[in-house]
Amino acid sequence: MGKLIDGVWHDVWYDTKSSGGAFKRSEAAFRNWITADGSAGPSGEGGFEAESGRYHLYVSYACPWAHRALIFRALKGLSDHITVSAVHPDMLSDGWHFGTDFDDATGDTLYGLPFMRDVYLKALPDMSGRVTVPVLWDKQRETIVSNESSEIIRMLNSAFDGITGNTDDYWPADQRGAIEEVNARIYDTLNNGVYKAGFATTQSAYDAAIHPLFDTLDWLEQRLSTSRYLMGDKQTEADWRLFTTLIRFDPVYHLHFKCNRARIIDYPNLWAYTRDLYQTKGVAETVKMDHIVRHYHYSHESINPHRILPINPVLDYLAPHGRDPMA
Structure with a gap:
């Protein structure tokens, strides 16, 4: 870039x-x-x-x-x-x-x-x-x-x-403070954290990024054990800001950006949550996995100089997620 x-x-x-x-x-x-x-x-x-x-x-x-x-x-x-x-x-x-x-x-x-x-x-x-x-x-x-x-x-x-006439609100006034707190942690350690790990050019910079990243995934796994979505029983912008990182994690970030302590499919709640969001009406059509895999592995010559595209895991995003309803 x-x-x-x-x-x-x-x-x-x-x-x-x-x-x-x-x-x-x-x-x-x-x-x-x-x-x-x-x-x-x-x-x-x-x-x-x-x-x-x-x-x-x-x-x-x-x-x-x-x-x-x-x-x-x-x-x-x-x-x-x-x-x-x-x-x-x-x-x-x-x-x-x-x-x-x-x-x-x-x-x-x-x-x-x-x-x-x-x-x-x-x-x-x-x-x-x-x-x-x-x-x-x-x-x-x-x-x-x-x-x-x-x-x-x-x-x-x-x-x-x-x-x-669509008044669905993903930024409800009564939850904005709480959403901002969740957004801030997810952005710094996960949305941007995968890039901080993947583009690091020293061991110390990588170490500084990778441990907070997995601390946040552990925190999210626990949070999602008692709540269908990040802020409760309704989707908010916090869910969608997280989703675009989760959907890329196993196909790209785990291997390409060395975020490899665990995969999203190793987290039962996060993996089911990812499928739940993917199955929301209209969302699957926005996910172009061929673009995702091609872009990262082909464009980042400093990480993948031979531009070899990996075979990647087969992930079933349409499998039942079991998160509706939750106790």
């Missing part, structure tokens, strides 16, 4: 030498919000009113952050209102690209651009920063609304309710 500097592409990986071998994730550059009436959100500027057909999602089916947005698009009945372009799973010297020689890689269906960086440059010609997905694009203003997945899913959670 390279980056733009003053509008010019540079093929440079994350600098782990300056951080003692530790992987440090970059901050999102675009932080505007779609709102029901177009008023400004918690950050950025206003003018992004929820309208059917106005917005477009650029995603990678391989990327867990983009996967969050795809899941919320499905859960909230937005498939007919927000269009999608999916990049090719291979992310090489030019970053994310719009090749179409892989199943479900759509190309750039809005502008026919060759690279994801070109979308960023269309919004900001002198852009400096990483070129990431997801990107929520405004077709009307021809600019990026947001490239912060945690905020995109909150927009999708509520901004379009008046259009779709």
Whole structure:
């Protein structure tokens, strides 16, 4: 994953030498919000009113952050209102690209651009920063609304309710403080923790990441022994933020990122919970395991220099999960 500097592409990986071998994730550059009436959100500027057909999602089916947005698009009945372009799973010297020689890689269906960086440059010609997905694009203003997945899913959670009539709420006001606490631990030690382990370039950086990661999996296993979902008997955004890591863990992170003390299938509650979420209406269609396996093993040359794709375990996500109802 390279980056733009003053509008010019540079093929440079994350600098782990300056951080003692530790992987440090970059901050999102675009932080505007779609709102029901177009008023400004918690950050950025206003003018992004929820309208059917106005917005477009650029995603990678391989990327867990983009996967969050795809899941919320499905859960909230937005498939007919927000269009999608999916990049090719291979992310090489030019970053994310719009090749179409892989199943479900759509190309750039809005502008026919060759690279994801070109979308960023269309919004900001002198852009400096990483070129990431997801990107929520405004077709009307021809600019990026947001490239912060945690905020995109909150927009999708509520901004379009008046259009779709879908009022399912995955960010309920009375649970927000508790959800934020759970999100914070899961993000630091697990969502991002797998990357901190996998991209570590020193033993000490790996050790610092891997032990908190499995401490969190142990904690989640215990939490899910008495609760169907993380916050009780109803799904919240915390579940979906966790799910995109769990669904990738055994096929990718266990081997590729050396997160190999245990697999998700070794945790009875976590494995059943993963299947429960996978079987939620509309979710299975967002999981493209061929993109996931191909992207990680083929794109990360520093980890897998010969780009050999593993055979991988056969996992039955449709097996009965037994978590409905729970005592």
